[in-house]
Amino acid sequence: MLLNFLDLLGTGVFAATGAMVAARRNLDIFGALVLAFVTAVGGGTIRDFTLGSMPVFWVHDTSYLAIIFLSTALTLFGRRWWDQTRAILLVSDALGLGVFTVIGIEKALRFGVPPMTAVMMGVLTGAGGGLIRDILAGRVPMVLRSEIYATAAIAGGLFYIVMQDVGIARSVVAIACACVVFCLRLLAIYCNMSLPRLTAPKQSRKPVRE
Numbered sequence: 001m002l003l004n005f006l007d008l009l010g011t012g013v014f015a016a017t018g019a020m021v022a023a024r025r026n027l028d029i030f031g032a033l034v035l036a037f038v039t040a041v042g043g044g045t046i047r048d049f050t051l052g053s054m055p056v057f058w059v060h061d062t063s064y065l066a067i068i069f070l071s072t073a074l075t076l077f078g079r080r081w082w083d084q085t086r087a088i089l090l091v092s093d094a095l096g097l098g099v100f101t102v103i104g105i106e107k108a109l110r111f112g113v114p115p116m117t118a119v120m121m122g123v124l125t126g127a128g129g130g131l132i133r134d135i136l137a138g139r140v141p142m143v144l145r146s147e148i149y150a151t152a153a154i155a156g157g158l159f160y161i162v163m164q165d166v167g168i169a170r171s172v173v174a175i176a177c178a179c180v181v182f183c184l185r186l187l188a189i190y191c192n193m194s195l196p197r198l199t200a201p202k203q204s205r206k207p208v209r210e
Helices: 002-024 029-051 063-077 079-110 115-136 150-166 170-190
Strands: none
Touching (some): 002 029, 002 170, 079 170
């Protein structure tokens, strides 16, 4: 019950981030809805297609679509308060990432996939929508930058698999996994943690002989 509520909350938050990116790129209302939609359910949709879970989760549950529309409208109407609500959105986004990671892992495990594949399905569920959003918006996707985002989902997913093998109750493991992802993401934001950047080797200039 708690995960279902957090799932819908995460859907609304992810939709809001998509609408915010659309507004900053000067897209129209339809563009905002598209980015909000792919951010909120894009990762889960790709997961369901990959696992063969048809139809995808939001087709028969229209509450996801209603939340996306509502969240987009509230975000666009409340643009003047974005600066004041940025911290709340960042915290909610981190929570959504943790919850979506857990949901992706659990659904993959129900389909009988290997544990490491389930971890990747969790990462895809949590970060896939943002990847699609950034590509459509013409930005370098967050998961390909040095920010700790998908890495937090991977760490939480590995934690889930290890805890599950120990024999701890599934509900406890799910909550603990979401907390791990949530805390790692918040640490990355507020402590400015990031992965090392890759740089091309400097080419030495040979002196030109006259």
